[in-house]
Amino acid sequence: MDDYKNIYQKNGPIIYPGKIDSLKAFAGKNRVMLTGLFTSDPKITKYTVYWNSRQDSIVVPVKRTKNVDTVKTIISNLPEGIASFEVRTSDTEGHISIPVNIAANVYGALYQSSLLNRGISDAAIQPDGSALIIWADVNKDAGVKFMHIRYADNNDKTHDTLVVSSPTAMVTRLPNFKIGKSLSYRTAFLPEATAIDQFYTDYQSRSVKADVTKLYISNTGPFTRGAFDGNRWGILAAPWVTNATVINHSGYGGYATDSGGSLVMESGWSGSPNIINGKIYQTVTLPAGNYIFQVNNYTEALDPVYVVVASGNTLPDISSLSTALSFKRFSSKLYTDEVIQVPFTLTQSQAVSLGFLSTMQSGNQYWRVTAVSLLSN
Incomplete structure (x- = not known):
């Protein structure tokens, strides 16, 4: 067998x-x-x-x-x-x-081509000088492991920081962050929990919002005057430049005691002359970056009033307003308080003029600005 x-x-x-x-x-x-x-x-x-x-x-x-x-x-x-x-x-x-x-x-x-840097919902300088980074939420199964951040502090020392990812409600503080600088970061992914290799996105720059007013502009409100008529009207103190057509109240104008000291244009009342291409501005040199010129104002103006950012040492006339880097008109509604933001971008360090432009010749009209500020973004 x-x-x-x-x-x-x-x-x-x-x-x-x-x-x-x-x-x-x-x-x-x-x-x-x-x-x-x-x-x-x-x-x-x-x-x-x-x-x-x-x-x-x-x-x-x-x-x-x-x-x-x-x-x-x-x-x-x-x-x-x-x-x-x-x-x-x-x-x-x-x-x-x-x-x-x-x-x-x-x-x-x-797989690499499908990866996106983790989003940042907000990045802003805090009162203690740190940069607060608020990260966008991600799915816990997305494979995000950490973010690699590079930034400069106020001593121009470069830092490389790794922050371990958490899916939701994640914030990061970068101490002593240098105002006006951007951070760069990339995201590391692990495609599976036991994978032996991590994948990285390319580095991406991200601006950090900061109030840079005190670094670059001054006399920002309540405004101070130089010459004064002893009553209401005056001429703004430096570095503000006020052209002659705005000085239409017996040798004074551009400044009024309103609201504790305001930047002002007024025409019509009490026989004050019209204002043609009235300009109030100051000129500063800014490094390359993204900015916002912010204005707190009240208006009774009948004719257009513009917040203007222009290259060089003066503002253009209204007929050449399109040559400005950026501009925005006051609200046309009378008796209105508002905050106006004029964003602009500089690709290199240069002189820019920040200010106000208006022709006022349609009867009694008035507007005032109580404060200005400059934000990096």
Whole structure:
């Protein structure tokens, strides 16, 4: 009854070495790491890993000990997608084990292209001089691990800071942040919790909002005067420049005692002359960056009044208003308090004039500004 054995066991019984145990595969960037254990069969001398439908393989020598041996190998230069692996062991006599199979994800350029830097909801200088960064929420499964931030402090020292990500309600404080400077940051992603490689976005610049008024402009409200008529009208103190058409109250104008000291234009009342291309401004040199010229005003003006930011040492006439870097008109509604913001961008350090432009010749009209400020953004 055992005659059939001679057909299938001409060379003796078939022997299988011990197979690799606890085989695991860990995803990576165009690579996969395989780990496993050898718990028995001291005769094992190597194992072979096959992939790509067995068209590719690698042989890894094994030096067994009397204990449980842990082995690890990395398969590189893999295409993005799912990779399947077959592992077989061999012993000193050339016997080959039964296969152990496993699959893993491989990440690459396609995954990299899908990554976006974590958003920043707001970034602003705080009263203590720190920059407060409020991060946009992310899904906890998005794979965001940390943000790598670079910034300069008030001593021009560059800092590289890593902040570990939390999905929601995350804020970061950067101490002693230099006002007027931007930060740059990138985001690190781990595509799977056990992946062996992290992926990074490109560095991205982010401006930090700050009130830079005191750094660049002065006499910002309540406004101070130079010459004064002893009653209500005066001329704004430096560095404000007031052109002659605004000085239309018996040699005074541009300043009034209203609201504790305001920047003012008025025409019509008490026979005060019309104002043609009236200009009040100050000129400063600003570094490259994004800015907002902010104005607190009240208006009874009938004709257009403009808040203007212009290159150079003066403001343009109304006929050339389009040459300004940026401008915005006061509200046309009478008896209105409002805050006007005029954003502008400088690509290089340059002189700019910040101020007000109006032609007022339609009867009695008046407007005042109680405060101005300059914000970096």
